Amino acid sequence: MADNITPNIQDYLKTIYGLTSNGEEASTTALAARLGIAPASVTGMLQKLASLTPPLVIYRKHQGAALTPEGEKAALEVIRRHRLLEAWLVESLGYSWDAVHEEACKLEHVISEEFETRIAAALGHPVRDPHGDPIPSADLVMPSTNDIPLTSLREGEKAVVRRVGCKDAPLLRHLEGLGLVPGAGVTALAHSPFDGNLTLQVAGRPPAVVGPAICSQIFIERL
Amino acid sequence: MADNITPNIQDYLKTIYGLTSNGEEASTTALAARLGIAPASVTGMLQKLASLTPPLVIYRKHQGAALTPEGEKAALEVIRRHRLLEAWLVESLGYSWDAVHEEACKLEHVISEEFETRIAAALGHPVRDPHGDPIPSADLVMPSTNDIPLTSLREGEKAVVRRVGCKDAPLLRHLEGLGLVPGAGVTALAHSPFDGNLTLQVAGRPPAVVGPAICSQIFIERL
DNA sequence: AAAATAATTTAGGCATACCTAAATTATTAT
DNA sequence: ATAATAATTTAGGTATGCCTAAATTATTTT
Numbered sequence: 384m385a386d387n388i389t390p391n392i393q394d395y396l397k398t399i400y401g402l403t404s405n406g407e408e409a410s411t412t413a414l415a416a417r418l419g420i421a422p423a424s425v426t427g428m429l430q431k432l433a434s435l436t437p438p439l440v441i442y443r444k445h446q447g448a449a450l451t452p453e454g455e456k457a458a459l460e461v462i463r464r465h466r467l468l469e470a471w472l473v474e475s476l477g478y479s480w481d482a483v484h485e486e487a488c489k490l491e492h493v494i495s496e497e498f499e500t501r502i503a504a505a506l507g508h509p510v511r512d513p514h515g516d517p518i519p520s521a522d523l524v525m526p527s528t529n530d531i532p533l534t535s536l537r538e539g540e541k542a543v544v545r546r547v548g549c550k551d552a553p554l555l556r557h558l559e560g561l562g563l564v565p566g567a568g569v570t571a572l573a574h575s576p577f578d579g580n581l582t583l584q585v586a587g588r589p590p591a592v593v594g595p596a597i598c599s600q601i602f603i604e605r606l
Numbered sequence: 607m608a609d610n611i612t613p614n615i616q617d618y619l620k621t622i623y624g625l626t627s628n629g630e631e632a633s634t635t636a637l638a639a640r641l642g643i644a645p646a647s648v649t650g651m652l653q654k655l656a657s658l659t660p661p662l663v664i665y666r667k668h669q670g671a672a673l674t675p676e677g678e679k680a681a682l683e684v685i686r687r688h689r690l691l692e693a694w695l696v697e698s699l700g701y702s703w704d705a706v707h708e709e710a711c712k713l714e715h716v717i718s719e720e721f722e723t724r725i726a727a728a729l730g731h732p733v734r735d736p737h738g739d740p741i742p743s744a745d746l747v748m749p750s751t752n753d754i755p756l757t758s759l760r761e762g763e764k765a766v767v768r769r770v771g772c773k774d775a776p777l778l779r780h781l782e783g784l785g786l787v788p789g790a791g792v793t794a795l796a797h798s799p800f801d802g803n804l805t806l807q808v809a810g811r812p813p814a815v816v817g818p819a820i821c822s823q824i825f826i827e828r829l
Numbered sequence: 830a831a832a833a834t835a836a837t838t839t840a841g842g843c844a845t846a847c848c849t850a851a852a853t854t855a856t857t858a859t
Numbered sequence: 860a861t862a863a864t865a866a867t868t869t870a871g872g873t874a875t876g877c878c879t880a881a882a883t884t885a886t887t888t889t
Contacts, residue, residue, distance in 0.1 A: 391876065411837055424877055426838055431876095445837060445884065475698065476724045486718055493712040501699045614846065634867055647847055649868055654846095668854065668867060 387435070388457050390492035394418060395428055396439060396458035397465070399450055404525075410447040456523055463519040464499055465491040466512035471502040473513045480513040480564070481555035514555075515546030515565035515602070530602035534595055536571045536581065542603035543568055549600040562588045563601060610658070611680055613715035617641060618651055619662060619681035620688070622671055627748075633670040679746055686742040687722055688714040689735035694725040696736045703736040703787070704778035737778075738769030738788035738825070753825035757818055759794045759804065765826035766791055772823040785811045786824060 388396075398417045399409040407413065411429070415422040432454070433442035439454035450458060468487040472478040478486070503509075503521065510526050512518055517526040530545045544567045547558060558564065562585040572590055573582040579595030611619075621640045622632040630636065634652070638645040655677070656665035662677035673681060691710040695701040701709070726732075726744065733749050735741055740749040753768045767790045770781060781787065785808040795813055796805040802818030 389875075412835090420876090421878065422837065423839080423879080428876075430838095476721070476728065478720075478724070482720065486721060489716040489718075490713070493716055495709055495712075497701075497705065498699070498709060501701070505699065612845075635865090643846090644848065645867065646849080646869080651846075653868095 393461045393492055396454050397461050399448055400458035403449060408447045459519045459523040461491055464494060466516055466518040467502050469512045470506050470509050474506060481552035483513060484550045529604055533598040533601040533603050538571050538574050541570045541606040544601060545604050546602040547600060561591055616684045616715055619677050620684050622673055623681035626672060631670045682742045682746040684714055687717060689739055689741040690725050692735045693729050693732050697729060704775035707773045752827055756821040756824040756826050761794050761797055764793045764829040767824060768827050769825040770823060784808060784814055
């Protein structure tokens with residue numbers, strides 16, 4: 384029935400999940416932007432995904448798309464594979480965290496269930512990937528987190544970096560240089576309410592001033 | 607120029623290489639049979655491969671196909687990746703040798719050069735895959751071998767199994783059960799000229815009678 | 830409310846890569 | 860040499876998934 388889920392469809396489902404789970408609308412335009420294709424192409428695909436049996440998305444003209452339970456299941460399966468692959472590329476092959484996303488994007492569509500099972504076991508069934516993104520369990524439940532944006536940290540408050548929500552390789556390398564990686568302890572030394580700049584003390588490093596463009600990509604847990 | 611080499615084209619090139627390097631003709635029918643598609647589809651693709659710039663195959667109507675230097679290079683690249691992947695699935699993820707072919711067939715089309723480099727290094731730049739197939743070097747030279755068919759072994763002769771030239775999972779499991787895997791020492795106890803059966807002593811095992819259908823798939827080096 | 834702008838959809842096309850059926854070419858047997 | 864068979868090619872068609880241009884719908888501004 385629902386085994387006609389092509390790599391392309393997987394990418395759509397993953398992207399819809401990424402938008403809606405983030406509170407954003409999975410609109411034609413937003414999907415087109417994230418997928419790097421024309422809006423018209425998205426319209427065509429959403430119509431198709433909604434007319435499959437079972438439907439993978441709920442779609443009404445000019446109203447954007449939402450995943451059906453079947454669509455969400457398929458999305459979580461791909462997301463699980465992607466994040467396990469990222470973790471495993473780092474742990475097992477020594478990849479740097481800025482290079483794993485691209486590789487995982489291709490591998491996620493071709494690995495077998497056995498492959499998934501083996502790397503999950505080899506990694507000890509991790510709950511987060513190298514960027515701190517939660518990894519859905521084998522029965523496709525997304526772990527809940529208490530991550531809050533670094534932008535909400537104020538003078539004197541201490542926290543631990545939990546997640547870095549960006550895929551851009553140069554930015555990831557920059558963050559690594561600052562020590563702003565999952566697990567790092569940070570203290571807010573100062574906060575400028577005008578430009579949103581945060582002066583951060585990353586454990587074991589000199590203080591650094593970080594702008595809101597970066598802070599909004601970093602998620603923490605307060606201590 | 608020649609970066610429009612799709613996964614499909616890679617499969618054609620790999621298959622043509624497999625036939626011609628084996629002394630067989632890369633005929634339309636043979637390719638169709640190996641690729642599991644209709645002969646007419648092969649004709650269309652061969653015409654296309656021959657008309658690319660640079661051409662990947664030499665093709666003349668009713669004459670089958672042969673790889674150009676560019677085509678052979680692309681074929682060796684895919685074969686290298688396939689065999690490295692097989693080795694690495696066994697070594698690093700604990701796959702059994704009968705399961706790796708299928709997985710490698712999908713992965714070979716998507717891994718990056720970095721991935722290839724990393725697994726080659728992690729494996730110590732192996733020269734054979736788990737079935738004993740030679741792995742082309744990083745500069746795409748196929749290692750030469752002295753492998754001869756097990757069918758040529760005669761009473762009293764000793765040899766080492768070097769290669770098992772079949773992909774069929776049930777047969778591979780059967781051979782593993784007999785100990786007929788690369789590296790195994792064998793002695794021919796008897797040979798029947800009528801049915802081609804060979805009675806083999808595999809080191810550390812009871813003697814076994816093996817028919818020509820199996821023997822022709824196994825390649826050895828005489829001691 | 831009307832006009833302007835933004836978002837979305839429809840329509841018509843293209844490329845890849847497969848298919849079947851019919852036509853052609855090559856090979857083998859009589 | 861002719862007929863039968865086998866191999867191959869041509870022709871026309873399908874499905875996926877993208878594109879652009881034009882049309883439509885929704886939203887915002889005046």
